[in-house]
Amino acid sequence: MDSKPTQGSAPGKVILFGEHAVVYGRPAIAVPVIQVEATANVQPAPAGSGLTIVAADLDERVALSDAPLDEPLALAARLTLERLSAPEPDATLTITSTIPIASGLGSGAAVSTALIRALARFLDHELKPADLSALVFEVEKIHHGTPSGLDNTVVAHAQPVYFVREETMDRLALGAPLTLLIADSGLPSPTGEIVAHVRQKRESEPAHYDALFDQIGEVTNEARQSMEEGDVDTVGMLMDQNHELLIDLDVSSNELDDLVETARFAGALGAKLSGAGRGGNVVALVEDELAEEAGQALSEAGAKTLIRTQVAAAS
Ligand code: PMV
Numbered sequence: 001m002d003s004k005p006t007q008g009s010a011p012g013k014v015i016l017f018g019e020h021a022v023v024y025g026r027p028a029i030a031v032p033v034i035q036v037e038a039t040a041n042v043q044p045a046p047a048g049s050g051l052t053i054v055a056a057d058l059d060e061r062v063a064l065s066d067a068p069l070d071e072p073l074a075l076a077a078r079l080t081l082e083r084l085s086a087p088e089p090d091a092t093l094t095i096t097s098t099i100p101i102a103s104g105l106g107s108g109a110a111v112s113t114a115l116i117r118a119l120a121r122f123l124d125h126e127l128k129p130a131d132l133s134a135l136v137f138e139v140e141k142i143h144h145g146t147p148s149g150l151d152n153t154v155v156a157h158a159q160p161v162y163f164v165r166e167e168t169m170d171r172l173a174l175g176a177p178l179t180l181l182i183a184d185s186g187l188p189s190p191t192g193e194i195v196a197h198v199r200q201k202r203e204s205e206p207a208h209y210d211a212l213f214d215q216i217g218e219v220t221n222e223a224r225q226s227m228e229e230g231d232v233d234t235v236g237m238l239m240d241q242n243h244e245l246l247i248d249l250d251v252s253s254n255e256l257d258d259l260v261e262t263a264r265f266a267g268a269l270g271a272k273l274s275g276a277g278r279g280g281n282v283v284a285l286v287e288d289e290l291a292e293e294a295g296q297a298l299s300e301a302g303a304k305t306l307i308r309t310q311v312a313a314a315s
Contacts, residue, residue, distance in 0.1 A: 003090075005042060014283050015274045017029040024202075027164045031160040032155065032158045035309050039096050052093070079138055081119075102190075109155040112152075143192075190276070212245055246273055259301055266296075
């Protein structure tokens with residue numbers, strides 16, 4: 001086989017609407033965050049050495065032949081080889097990432113996507129985003145049991161998406177660009193635990209929780225329309241509404257509510273927690289002129305890191 005070095009990368013992501021409700025079949029909207037990314041490089045290695053995966057930032061080195069079945073990097077590589085009916089190549093695959101881990105920015109999905117993309121290229125295959133997404137979904141199950149599939153979908157397509165579990169994946173064509181500030185509370189956001197908490201609450205109060213999921217679904221559908229029409233003010237207002245509904249779901253925290261309030265007070269058009277909640281990130285929609293000021297206010301209010309990103313309008 002002609003083995004030349006190859007590379008693959010994938011962006012982070014942020015959920016704008018519909019987290020949690022998406023687990024129960026309601027729609028969600030998420031967008032890529034291109035300021036952060038995971039990258040995988042594959043280099044040929046001497047014959048007989050097999051595949052070694054190096055997670056440079058974590059100081060981890062995994063030989064595919066003796067990695068446990070549930071080791072996520074090895075699983076991503078195995079699924080790729082299986083999908084392409086390819087034998088294990090002699091190569092070293094090195095992963096690096098600038099995406100903060102476990103903070104709701106899709107770090108796990110991006111690392112898997114970059115790895116699978118780079119390894120497939122090393123084997124002379126260019127996987128389609130939908131195929132990539134399906135493989136990454138299998139790896140995501142290790143991270144948090146019953147993922148909706150939203151993370152792998154937005155990260156593998158690297159496009160704004162409107163997503164309904166096992167049903168719909170529409171690329172969103174924005175009528176106007178959106179400038180977003182993503183502020184990390186610095187608190188943990190253990191997705192699996194929080195999803196399990198919501199499941200328990202729903203079991204004890206099904207009618208109440210299903211009504212909340214329905215309302216979140218309606219907000220998400222209105223948001224889709226406003227995003228496509230370029231009605232940025234309405235998108236902001238709907239983010240505020242989505243945050244209130246997430247408070248009702250019991251997945252917010254004082255720290256997240258404070259950051260959301262701070263962003264609004266500094267002139268954001270809307271703000272909400274993003275991802276599983278409790279900790280992790282809030283996302284604020286701002287006008288360009290106010291982005292600097294709002295960012296400063298968020299940092300002063302305790303945001304540990306701040307990412308400013310723009311989601312482009314359709315050309
Ligand atoms: O915390 P994150 O960004 O991985 O997002 C979790 C989103 C949930 O809707 C809560 C779970 C899911 O699988 O979609």
